[in-house]
Amino acid sequence: MRIGLLTSGGDCPGLNAVIRAVVRKVERVHGGAVLGFRDAWRGVMEDDWELLDVARCRGILPRGGTILGTSRVQPYSTEGGVDLVRAAVQRHRLDGFIVIGGEGSLAAADDLRLDGVPCIGVPKTIDNDVVGTELTFGFDTAVHICSAAIDRLHTTAESHDRVMVVEVMGRHVGHIALRSGLAGGATMTLIPEVPFDIAEVCDALARRHAGSSYASIVVVAEGAEPAPGTLEEIDYEVDRFGHQRLGGISQVLAAEIESRTGIESRVTILGHVQRGGTPTAFDRVLATRFGVAAADAAAAGEWGVMVALQSDRIVHVPLADVAHRRKGVDLDLYEQVARPFFAS
Numbered sequence: 001m002r003i004g005l006l007t008s009g010g011d012c013p014g015l016n017a018v019i020r021a022v023v024r025k026v027e028r029v030h031g032g033a034v035l036g037f038r039d040a041w042r043g044v045m046e047d048d049w050e051l052l053d054v055a056r057c058r059g060i061l062p063r064g065g066t067i068l069g070t071s072r073v074q075p076y077s078t079e080g081g082v083d084l085v086r087a088a089v090q091r092h093r094l095d096g097f098i099v100i101g102g103e104g105s106l107a108a109a110d111d112l113r114l115d116g117v118p119c120i121g122v123p124k125t126i127d128n129d130v131v132g133t134e135l136t137f138g139f140d141t142a143v144h145i146c147s148a149a150i151d152r153l154h155t156t157a158e159s160h161d162r163v164m165v166v167e168v169m170g171r172h173v174g175h176i177a178l179r180s181g182l183a184g185g186a187t188m189t190l191i192p193e194v195p196f197d198i199a200e201v202c203d204a205l206a207r208r209h210a211g212s213s214y215a216s217i218v219v220v221a222e223g224a225e226p227a228p229g230t231l232e233e234i235d236y237e238v239d240r241f242g243h244q245r246l247g248g249i250s251q252v253l254a255a256e257i258e259s260r261t262g263i264e265s266r267v268t269i270l271g272h273v274q275r276g277g278t279p280t281a282f283d284r285v286l287a288t289r290f291g292v293a294a295a296d297a298a299a300a301g302e303w304g305v306m307v308a309l310q311s312d313r314i315v316h317v318p319l320a321d322v323a324h325r326r327k328g329v330d331l332d333l334y335e336q337v338a339r340p341f342f343a344s
Contacts, residue, residue, distance in 0.1 A: 001032030003298050004094045005052065007066040008040035008074075008101035008108075012124050012138035013279035014287035015066040018100050020057040021291025027054055030299040035092055039069040040101075041108070045084040047091070061284060064277045074108045082115050089117060096303050098294045100124050102136070103326055106306060110323035113304045120297050121306035121319055122290045126275060128175040131325040132317035133308035137287040142169065142274045143179045149270055150184025150217055157215030163205055163257050163265040167250035169274050170221030174329045176274070178338060181219035188216075189338045190253075192223040193328050198231045201253070202260040209263050218257075220250050231256065289314050 003026055007015050019036070026032045036052040037043035050056075060067055075081030088094070096118030099109040102125035109119040123130040126142035146168050157164045166186075168176050174191025181189035188204065190196045201218070208214050226233065231252070254265040279287065286309065293307040293314040305316040 001026065001030055001299055002092060002094050003032060003034050003295075004037055004044065004049075004088070004092065004097040005034050005068070006037045006040050006044065006097065006099060007068050007070045007124070008099060008105035009070060009072055009124070010102070010126075011065050011070055011275055012126055013064045013141040013275070013277065014137035014283040015070075015100060015124065016057075016060040016063045017279065017284045017287035018122055018124070018137070018291040018294075019052065019067065020060055021288040022098055022295045023052045023057045024054055025292050025295035026298070030295065032299070035094070036068045037088075039071040040073060040105075041075050041078075041081070041085070042071050042073040043068075044088045044097075045073075045075065045078060045081055047088065049092075061288075062278050064275075064279065072104070074104075076108060076111060082112070082117075085112065085117055095298060095301075096120065098122060098298060102127070103130055106130065106319060107323040110304075110319040113319055118303035119319065120294050120303060121322065122294050123306060123308060123322075126176065127170060127173055129173040129326045129328070130306075130322065131327045132306060132322045133310065135286065135309050137283045137290065138275075138279070139175065140282045140286075141277070141280045142176050143183065144280055145274050145277070146176060146180035146219075146270060147183040149268065150180060150186060150219065153217060153268060154185070154215060157217060157266075160264065161209065161214065163216045163218060163254070163261075163263050165218045165220060165250040165254045165257070165265060165267050167220050167222055167267070167269040169270070171223045172326055172328075174221040174224070174334075177219050177221040177224075178329055178334060181217075182337060184217065184219070186217040186219040188218050189334075190218065190220040190224040191329055191334065192221055192225065193331060194334065195225050195227040196230075197227045198253075198256050198260075202257055205257060205263060206261045209261070216263075218253065220253060222249060224249055
């Protein structure tokens with residue numbers, strides 16, 4: 001058995017744990033070899049790779065990032081890319097690829113499957129927006145980082161009777177914002193799934209601060225949007241992959257809050273610190289379980305699936321059921337535990 005392995009899309013705590021698990025299971029149990037391709041599909045198309053073995057993967061379990069590097073380059077956005085991938089399969093006599101990535105990367109893996117390239121997916125994203133799995137590794141680490149930051153901001157906000165607006169990642173979904181806001185005791189949480197009314201936000205904060213010295217924490221996902229007609233929308237730049245370069249909604253919010261309420265407001269944008277550093281114990285375990293399951297699926301010839309967590313069991317979900325879909329926040333949970341704080 002010869003497996004191609006790559007990490008695709010944004011980096012994420014736990015990637016190295018998956019790599020380590022795949023390599024150990026393939027080499028020690030299935031007697032096969034793993035070829036790691038650098039910078040995702042770029043390495044496949046440009047034949048940039050290394051042979052991964054147990055010795056190479058020693059000590060990487062707790063490390064953030066990925067020893068293989070990553071990129072957002074996809075075969076379908078490169079001229080002749082699919083043919084280059086097929087050529088790599090033939091050249092290296094690969095049984096197929098284990099693709100560690102998020103929603104976009106898994107969609108590309110499914111497209112390749114349809115074009116005759118065997119793929120197995122491993123769900124990776126701090127956003128936790130992959131369909132078919134209850135959790136993705138990296139999410140728990142990101143929530144811990146954001147919650148710790150919110151804890152620290154409470155004390156400085158209380159000292160100055162300020163509103164602290166904390167911007168966290170979440171381009172299309174608000175899983176990080178919702179969970180970290182709940183864990184950190186945020187006054188309110190704004191998510192992409194529910195457009196916000198700036199007047200409602202400011203009224204709630206004004207009531208909270210009226211006649212007393214209070215601190216308020218407003219957690220906002222980077223992709224949160226105002227309800228139509230309530231606030232001027234931000235004109236974001238677009239990168240070469242067609243993604244908006246998000247960031248800055250917190251600054252708009254803080255300026256509006258201070259202008260409308262007179263309450264001093266400050267901004268903290270956590271940015272890429274949410275992706276970095278050592279993965280939590282939970283993410284290390286989940287990533288290891290995913291890696292082992294992916295290696296076993298490849299050995300059994302079960303291509304075209306994604307390994308997933310459901311009811312604390314690792315299961316296989318067809319890539320076709322995952323591709324081109326996104327898992328949003330449970331709006332019942334949001335309405336039950338986050339929205340009531342608007343009245344505080």
